[in-house]
Amino acid sequence: MSAPSQFITLRIDSQETSIEYQWLNAENTQAPLVVFLHEGLGSLAMWKQFPQQLCDALQCRGLVYSRPAYGQSTPRPADEKWGVDFMHQQAYDVLPNLLSALSVNTRSNPPWLFGHSDGGSVSLLYAAKYPDQLAGAIVLAPHIMVEPMTISSIEQARIVYQQTNLREKLARYHSDVDSAFWGWNDIWLNPDFLQWDITAELENIRCPLLAVQGLDDEYGSLAQIRGIQRRLPHTELLELAGCGHSPHKDQAEALISTARHFMHSHS
Secondary structure (H helix, E strand, O other): OOOOOEEEEEEEOOEEEEEEEEEEOOOOOOOOEEEEEOOOOOOOHHHOOHHHHHHHHHOOEEEEEOOOOOOOOOOOOOOOOOOOOHHHHHHHHHHHHHHHHOOOOOOOOOOEEEEEOHHHHHHHHHHHHOOOOOOEEEEEOOOOEOOHHHHHHHHHHHHHHHHOOHHHHHHOOOOOHHHHHHHHHHHHOOHHHHHOEOOHHHHHOOOOEEEEEEOOOOOOOOHHHHHHHHHOOOOEEEEEOOOOOOHHHHOHHHHHHHHHHHHHHOO
């Protein structure tokens, strides 16, 4: 079962950064490990009960954490602007350092990654950078390039954040909600980010890969996951009707069923 949230300090960009994390089913020491990476406005708490449900169904352990600036992890300094490579930094620096600090041996016992949205992109980048240190990955609504519909929805999110009670709702899940929101919103709406594209980098991925997209996703089209499969033909796709940007909320049962079959077939 899940344990209370804990904190560990990492040195990131020469700064001490506290990371909020939680183990699930930690007592099953021989079980596979699934590491959960949240979306651009997410956090450990915003996953709610889904990671536990998935880990129970898959009979595996789980590691859930809040990236820097999110949840109860160290907030982003008010004057800090993220660069176009912010997801690369999470994949190349933060995640490997966290796994090492928590004594996860990615060579002798490679984990699985389960990433949503920006977290899905981070998962893909990690899989490409460290192809021999991953058992497999499941990515929900990942971004591999910038689409006009994505920018339009993020522009709308800015208006909603400023004019409705969205800020108050998100504040339940972040110690510094403005740190989380503006870090994400500002970089996605930065004109320099329009050229962001990780398609070519995907070709280094060798692990089993399941890519999931809702047919009603307002933040990305099927071009995202189908683009992954064009580069990596071994990729398995799950396209879900009646599903928006969050398959783990909109179609949890179908997602868990497919994830269970996928992981068991590649174990």
